[in-house]
Amino acid sequence: MASRTTSKARQVVAGARPETRQAENFRQIRREHAHEIAEDYVEAIADLSATLGEARVVDLARRLGVTHVTVNRTLARLREAGHVNTKPYRAIFLTESGRKLAEECKRRHQTVVAFLRSLDISEKVAEKDAEGIEHHVSQETLAAFVRHLAAAAAGIRSSR
Amino acid sequence: MASRTTSKARQVVAGARPETRQAENFRQIRREHAHEIAEDYVEAIADLSATLGEARVVDLARRLGVTHVTVNRTLARLREAGHVNTKPYRAIFLTESGRKLAEECKRRHQTVVAFLRSLDISEKVAEKDAEGIEHHVSQETLAAFVRHLAAAAAGIRSSR
DNA sequence: TTCATCTTGTAGCCATAGCTACATATTTTC
DNA sequence: GAAAATATGTAGCTATGGCTACAAGATGAA
Ligand SMILES: [Mn+2]
Ligand SMILES: [Mn+2]
Ligand SMILES: [Mn+2]
Ligand SMILES: [Mn+2]
Numbered sequence: 001m002a003s004r005t006t007s008k009a010r011q012v013v014a015g016a017r018p019e020t021r022q023a024e025n026f027r028q029i030r031r032e033h034a035h036e037i038a039e040d041y042v043e044a045i046a047d048l049s050a051t052l053g054e055a056r057v058v059d060l061a062r063r064l065g066v067t068h069v070t071v072n073r074t075l076a077r078l079r080e081a082g083h084v085n086t087k088p089y090r091a092i093f094l095t096e097s098g099r100k101l102a103e104e105c106k107r108r109h110q111t112v113v114a115f116l117r118s119l120d121i122s123e124k125v126a127e128k129d130a131e132g133i134e135h136h137v138s139q140e141t142l143a144a145f146v147r148h149l150a151a152a153a154a155g156i157r158s159s160r
Numbered sequence: 161m162a163s164r165t166t167s168k169a170r171q172v173v174a175g176a177r178p179e180t181r182q183a184e185n186f187r188q189i190r191r192e193h194a195h196e197i198a199e200d201y202v203e204a205i206a207d208l209s210a211t212l213g214e215a216r217v218v219d220l221a222r223r224l225g226v227t228h229v230t231v232n233r234t235l236a237r238l239r240e241a242g243h244v245n246t247k248p249y250r251a252i253f254l255t256e257s258g259r260k261l262a263e264e265c266k267r268r269h270q271t272v273v274a275f276l277r278s279l280d281i282s283e284k285v286a287e288k289d290a291e292g293i294e295h296h297v298s299q300e301t302l303a304a305f306v307r308h309l310a311a312a313a314a315g316i317r318s319s320r
Numbered sequence: 321t322t323c324a325t326c327t328t329g330t331a332g333c334c335a336t337a338g339c340t341a342c343a344t345a346t347t348t349t350c
Numbered sequence: 351g352a353a354a355a356t357a358t359g360t361a362g363c364t365a366t367g368g369c370t371a372c373a374a375g376a377t378g379a380a
Contacts, residue, residue, distance in 0.1 A: 023225030029292040065183030119304040129301050132189040136292025144279040
C-alpha cells in the first residue's frame, strides 16, 4: 500500500497559513465571477442607452452573444439586485446604483484597455483581453496601471 | 407609446460588425471561464505532487477553498477530459496532457505575477490578482508582459 | 485487533447560465 | 386595419459548480 504523509507531518513541513491564503484567493475570484455578468450587463445597458437612446433585450443579446432568453433571466436577477428597472415589453433602464456601477466599470474597462495599448498590444486583442481581465483587477493594480500610463505619457512629452 | 429606432435604422447608423466582434469577445471569455477550473486544478495537483509527494482530495480541497465533494466531482470531469488518472481512495495523478497543461499554466502564472510585481504591486495582491487575470491573457499579451519584464531587467542592469 | 479518526465517496439540494421550442405582444408594412 | 415581421416572455431542458448530510473505506493508536 502506498505510504502517505500524514496531515500533521505536512503541516510541520509546509505550515498551514500559505494554503489558507491561497484558498482565500480562489474564493475571492469566485466572488468576482459572480459579479462579472452584472458588470458587463450594466456597462452594455449604459452604452446602448447612450448610443441608441434605449436598451432593448434584443440589443443586449446581440451585444453579449447570447440568446434573448438568457438576457431575460439575467435581467430578472439584476432587477432583484436593484440595478435595473424593467417593465414587460419596454426598454431597460438603469437604477441609480446600476448607473453608478456602470460608470465605474466603464472607467476601469477603459483604463485596462489603455494600459494594454501602452504595451503595444493591438487594439483588437487589447479590447478582448480587457473584457476578461477587468473583473480581476484590484484597486491597487488599477492604480498601478494608472501610474504606468501617466509615466508613459510623461516619457513621450519629455522626448518630443 | 415610446417610439423606438428600428433594427434597420440602427444598423445603418452603427454598422453591424462592431457588435458582432464584441459578442465574439464575450463568447471567448465564457470559453476561458470553462477552462479556468481545469487549469487551476492541474496546477494545484502538480504543485502538491512536487511538494508533498502526492496530491490527495483533501489537500486539493484545502488549497482551492472548496469542499471535498466539489473536488471529487471536478476530478471526475478532469478524468473524462483526460487530464488526470484517479482510482478510488488513491492519490491523484496527472496524465501526460495534464502535466503539459500544468506546465504551461505555471509558467504563465509566474509571468503574470512577475509582471505585476514589476509595477510595484505588493506580493499578496500580485498573487491574488494573477490568479484571476492569468486565464484571460492571450499569447500576444503574455508576450508583451515578457517584453516589459526584459526591458525592466535591462534598465536595472544599465543603471547600476 | 479493535476502535477512533481521517479520508473518500455518494445522494441529493441549490443557484447560475446557457439553450430550444413555443406562445404572446408589439411594431411595421401593405 | 389586417398581415407579416419583429420583439418579448415562458416552459423546461442541460451542464457547471457550489453545498450538507450521510455512508463506507483506510489508517493509526491503544
Ligand atoms: Mn468584461
Ligand atoms: Mn467591460
Ligand atoms: Mn487561476
Ligand atoms: Mn494559477
